[in-house]
Amino acid sequence: MRSGGIFDFESKKARISEIESLAQAPDFWDDPNKAQAILREKSDFEAKLSEFGKAQSAYDDAEAMLELAAEAGDAESQAEANASLEAVSDAVKKLELARMLDGPNDNAGAFIDINAGAGGTESMDWAAMLMRMYVHYCERHGWKVEVNDLVEGEEAGFKNVSLQIDGPQAYGFLKAENGVHRLVRISPFDANARRHTSFASVYVYPQVDDSIQIDIPEKDVEVKAIRGTGAGGQKVNKTSSTIQLRYIPMNWVITVQNERSQSRNRDIAFQVLRARLYELERQKRDEEKNKLEAQKMDIAFGSQIRSYVLAPYQMIKDHRTGVERSDVDKVLDGDLDDYVTAWLLGVRNPNRAAD
Secondary structure (H helix, E strand, O other): OOOOOOOOHHHHHHHHHHHHHHHOOOOHHHOHHHHHHHHHHHHHHHHHHHHHHHHHHHHHHHHHHHHHHHHHOOHHHHHHHHHHHHHHHHHHHHHHHHHHOOOOOOOOOEEEEEEEOOOOHHHHHHHHHHHHHHHHHHHHOOOEEEEEEEEEOOOOOEEEEEEEEEOOOHHHHHHHHOEEEEEEEEOOOOOOOOEEEEEEEEEEEEOOOOOOOOOOOHHHEEEEEEOOOOOOOHHHHHOOOEEEEEEOOOOEEEEEOOOOOHHHHHHHHHHHHHHHHHHHHHHHHOOHHHHHHHHHOOOOOOOEEEEEEOOOOOEEEEOOOOOEEOOHHHHHOOOOHHHHHHHHHOOOOOOOOOO
C-alpha cells in the first residue's frame, strides 16, 4: 500500500522531524503561542501517521489472508480473507477522511451561528431544535459547548443563537453543516394541526489560533456593556456584564453574555470578531470555498442544503450528497456522522432524483 495520494506519509514524517529539530532550539519558547501551535501540528501529524500504520497493517494482513485462501480453496479461508478486506476498507476510509480534514483550520475549534428564517414562531422553534441537535452531536465527539449569545423568540425557540465549540477537529467536521436547513412537520403551534415548513440558517467558522495576528483598528469597533436579554438566570439580567461589539465596516453586531465577567465577555467578543475576519479573508483568497456563503442564500424555499421531513412521512435528506435516513429521532438527537462524512468525502448518489 503506497503512502501517496490518500495520505502523504513521507511529507508528514519529514515535517515531524523538522519540528523535533525546531523544538531543540534555545529560542523555541520565546513565543509560547507559536511554539504551542507547532507542537499541536506535530501531535496531529503523529496521530495521522498512527492511522496510516494501522491501515498498512490491515493491508498486509489482507494480502496474506488472500494468499492463504487461494492455497486452501475452502469457504472458511475465503470468509476470513473477505473479513480482512473489510478491515482494509474501513482503514482506508479513515485515511480518506483524515485527508479531507487536513485543511489549515480543520483541527481548530469552531463557532456556530443559528438564525431563524422564514416561518415565524415555527422557525424560531426549529432554530432551538437545531441547537439541541448540534449540542448533542458535539457531546458525542467529546467537544465542549458554550452559548455565547442567545435571543429568545416571543412565543418559543430562538431568533438566533451563537455557540462556541472547543475540541480537536470541531471546525473540520462542523463546516459540513453550513447552509439553510428546512423542516416540514405538523405544527405544535397550529390549533388546526396543519403542516408547516420552517427554515433556519447555520453558519460555521473556525476559531482563530492566537498566533495569527489580525489587525483591528480601534476606529472600526464600538464596544459597550448592556444588560443581558437572553436566558441565563438572574445574574445575566441584573448586571451589565453583557458585551455588545459592533464592527463598523461590516456592520456586524456581536453579543456575548455567557460569562459573569465583563472583561471575559469582551475577550470572547473580540475572539469571535477575529474569527469572522479571518474566515472572510480566507474566503476571498479561496474562490472554491467561497461556496460557503453562496450555500446560505435566502433562508427560505429553494436554498436548503438539507430537509427534515417529519410529516406526512419521516425522512431527513441531504440535497448535496443524496444521503437519506428515516430514523429522524436519532438524527435530531445528534447522530449526524452519516451526513457529515458523506459531505466531507464528496459522496454522491447517482440514482437520486433531482431535487
